[in-house]
Amino acid sequence: MFKDKVYKVSSTARVEQMEKELSVQLAALRSEIEQSGIPLSGAPSTSFSSVPVPKDASYFRREREQLLKRFLQVSQGLPACSQAEVMQRELESCLNLEYTSESLPLLLHQTQVLYLVREYEDAVQRAHRLAASREMLLSGRGSPITVVTREDVTVYLSWLVCHLHSLKTIHSFLRITQLSESESKT
Structure with missing residues (x-):
């Protein structure tokens, strides 16, 4: 634990001289800001400003003291x-088997979950890009194709081909049933 009696912050003449120089510079800065007519953010006035009030040298001294106190605190040593x-x-640990009949299903499940999460994140990103592209198309702002990647088009086309191929059998079945119905009516 830090003891204030053990170490004094700013006890050397050089540091005290630098603090005096800082005080003079801060006072000059404050008077220059006040003379220019810029309202300060901490000053009582009717208008608001983003110009902060220059701090005193004592503020920086307290900040330095707190920092040094934090640096002088040492955590407990590791046990021998x-x-x-x-x-x-x-x-x-080397003699234990890494893959056993009990751990293998969990490991396989973990790799599957990682694969599914990665696929899900990819699909979410793709959906965001396509939604942004649709918004650009509907609003007429910009070119919607700039948001879409080549991989998005490839994924969509492969889905479309698979979807149409899966519908081919159903359409053939419907055509056959329609033909058989029309023949039975005649």
């Missing part, structure tokens, strides 16, 4: 351990 114990634990 025997090298032989570490080597024994490593040997035992």
Whole structure:
């Protein structure tokens, strides 16, 4: 724990001299801002401003003191351990089988979940791009094709071909049923 009695912040003459120089520079800056007529963000006035009020040298001294106190705090040391114990634990972990009949299903499930999550994230990103493209098309702002990637078009075309191919059998069946109905009526 840090003790204020052990270490004094800004106790050297050089640091005290630099603090005095900082105070002079800050006072000059404050008077220059006030003379220019710019309202300060912390000053009482009717208008608001983004120009911050220059801080005092004491503010920076307190900030430095807090920082030094934080740096002087040391966490507790690690407990001593025997090298032989570490080597024994490593040997035992090497002797254990990594893949067993109990762990294999969980490992396979984990790789499947990772694959599904990656596919889902890809689909979400693709959906966002296509939605942005649709918005651009409907609003007439910009070229909608700039948002769509070549892979998006490839995925859509492969889906369309598969979809149309799957409908081919159904359409053939419907045609046959329509023909059989028309023949039965005549």
